[in-house]
Amino acid sequence: MGQEFGAVIAVGLAVFGLVFVASEAVNLDQQQRTTEDLVFLERNYGELGNAKPASRTSAFGSFSVGEGRGDILVERRDDETVSAELLSSQSLEFDYNGTQPRGGTVSFEVLGKEGYGALYVEANGQRVFSNPLVTEATPEIRIPEGVLKNGENTIKIGATKGGFFSSTEYRIEDLQVRVNDRKFNDHVDTFQMYGYELQDYVNGQISFNIANSVITEPLEVYVNDNKLYEFSSVRSTQTVNITPQNAELRNGINTVKFKTDGEASYDIENAALTVQYLGSTQEVNINEVFELTQSELNYAERNDTIERISFDYTGLLGSPRPMNLELNDRQYNITPSNGENRIEVNSELNDMNSLEIRSDGSFELENFRVNSQKAE
Numbered sequence: 001m002g003q004e005f006g007a008v009i010a011v012g013l014a015v016f017g018l019v020f021v022a023s024e025a026v027n028l029d030q031q032q033r034t035t036e037d038l039v040f041l042e043r044n045y046g047e048l049g050n051a052k053p054a055s056r057t058s059a060f061g062s063f064s065v066g067e068g069r070g071d072i073l074v075e076r077r078d079d080e081t082v083s084a085e086l087l088s089s090q091s092l093e094f095d096y097n098g099t100q101p102r103g104g105t106v107s108f109e110v111l112g113k114e115g116y117g118a119l120y121v122e123a124n125g126q127r128v129f130s131n132p133l134v135t136e137a138t139p140e141i142r143i144p145e146g147v148l149k150n151g152e153n154t155i156k157i158g159a160t161k162g163g164f165f166s167s168t169e170y171r172i173e174d175l176q177v178r179v180n181d182r183k184f185n186d187h188v189d190t191f192q193m194y195g196y197e198l199q200d201y202v203n204g205q206i207s208f209n210i211a212n213s214v215i216t217e218p219l220e221v222y223v224n225d226n227k228l229y230e231f232s233s234v235r236s237t238q239t240v241n242i243t244p245q246n247a248e249l250r251n252g253i254n255t256v257k258f259k260t261d262g263e264a265s266y267d268i269e270n271a272a273l274t275v276q277y278l279g280s281t282q283e284v285n286i287n288e289v290f291e292l293t294q295s296e297l298n299y300a301e302r303n304d305t306i307e308r309i310s311f312d313y314t315g316l317l318g319s320p321r322p323m324n325l326e327l328n329d330r331q332y333n334i335t336p337s338n339g340e341n342r343i344e345v346n347s348e349l350n351d352m353n354s355l356e357i358r359s360d361g362s363f364e365l366e367n368f369r370v371n372s373q374k375a376e
Helices: 002-035 195-199 294-300
Strands: 037-043 046-048 052-084 092-098 104-114 119-123 126-131 140-143 151-159 168-185 187-193 201-214 219-223 226-231 236-242 252-259 265-280 284-291 305-315 323-327 330-334 339-344 352-359 363-374
Touching: 037 284, 037 294, 037 352, 052 092, 052 104, 052 187, 052 201, 052 252, 092 168, 104 119, 104 151, 119 140, 126 140, 151 168, 168 187, 187 265, 195 201, 195 265, 201 219, 226 236, 252 265, 294 305, 294 363, 330 339, 352 363
Parallel strands: 052 151
Antiparallel strands: 037 363, 046 363, 052 168, 052 265, 092 151, 104 140, 104 168, 119 126, 119 151, 187 252, 201 236, 201 265, 219 226, 219 252, 284 352, 305 339, 305 363, 323 330, 323 352
């Protein structure tokens, strides 16, 4: 009797165990149907990259805007060549209509030279400079008062031959021709922007002091013909914020113009543009290992589920940098956008998984997930 009772209990426990296991399987299946989202890996990484910003300042100096005397930009060239050969020559000529000019300046940097001849500058046919120059020379050549006149003026830059049968060529950059004149003048200047500064642009600001003014009309500031500032002030310190969008900044030469109208005038001091951009970062390299149970793997392998990597990305300095994700030897190269990002990784999951995240940007990475979700 005791043996029979023990046998009954054993059978009962076995049946109960089978029922319990079956119940657990049903519960897991019901849970998967209910949630329709299994998360295999979830992290909040925070700020990454340890960015260090850099900056560069372009000084415009002090000048007057409006009725009065000031240095007027006649011409600005980025990269030019002048030469003299046996039967031909290549020179640069600029015309200027003067009101009461009192001389001017020509400045440039010599990038390269071939031959032994001189580089010369003429104003209205009068040679005011002639000298052999070397590469990296940065002269500022004065055009004396009295050489320029009221009305039409011509300024010429050229080269001489080193000998009767020899030729000379100068390659110059950052060429500027300015004339000191009295007229109702706007002040036009230029500044250089480099590709890496635009790609990793953080912020920029034009700053200046208004020393004296006649404020019958406001002072206006334009960058690349986009008006960014309009204000009337007697004496004050002013700043103008610029971005690649509002100023249409471009790689190479950009222009900045200070202007006013009517009988207004403004004396500007210490005008300068400071640009801040992403300087350097530490490379981001994150490694994760995560394991899937057999039931999780079965769910991920169903035909009605989608497996994804998703995360919230916020660039901290400059434009988003490319990011490389490697999941079980499968590469995903993306340029993330600010906000939520999703990458489908169907059929890439195993019972044991490795994930590597690499980037040289500076960013915040939150809500990073690897999950399987029932397709909508």
